[in-house]
Amino acid sequence: MLADKVKLSAKEILEKEFKTGVRGYKQEDVDKFLDMVIKDYEAFHQEIEELQQENLQLKKQLEEANKRQPAQSNTTNFDILKRLSNLEKHVFGSKLYD
Known part of the structure; x- marks a missing residue:
C-alpha cells in the first residue's frame, strides 16, 4: 500500500552514488x-x-461496538417495558388484570 506511493527507501538513499564534477558539491x-x-x-x-x-x-x-449495540438496545427496551408494567400495576392496581 505505502510502497506504491513512496519512490525511495532509506536503503536506496544510503546506497546512492553521486558522480563528482570539477566544481561539484562537497561530498x-x-x-x-x-x-x-x-x-x-x-x-x-x-x-x-x-x-x-x-x-x-x-x-x-x-x-465490536456495532455488534454489541443492538443487544444493548434490546436490553433497554426490556427494562422500559418492565418499568411500564410496574407503573401500570401501581396506577391501576389489580383492575388491569381482572
Missing part, C-alpha cells in the same frame, strides 16, 4: 544531508506503521 555536506533524509524516512516509516496498527485496532473496536 561531506551531501553525506550529512543524506543522513538526515535517511533518519526522516525511517521516522516516517515507523510512524506510518504505528498509525496503521492503531487504525486496524480502532476499526476492530468499532466493529
Whole structure:
C-alpha cells in the first residue's frame, strides 16, 4: 500500500552514488544531508506503521461496538417495558388484570 506511493527507501538513499564534477558539491555536506533524509524516512516509516496498527485496532473496536449495540438496545427496551408494567400495576392496581 505505502510502497506504491513512496519512490525511495532509506536503503536506496544510503546506497546512492553521486558522480563528482570539477566544481561539484562537497561530498561531506551531501553525506550529512543524506543522513538526515535517511533518519526522516525511517521516522516516517515507523510512524506510518504505528498509525496503521492503531487504525486496524480502532476499526476492530468499532466493529465490536456495532455488534454489541443492538443487544444493548434490546436490553433497554426490556427494562422500559418492565418499568411500564410496574407503573401500570401501581396506577391501576389489580383492575388491569381482572
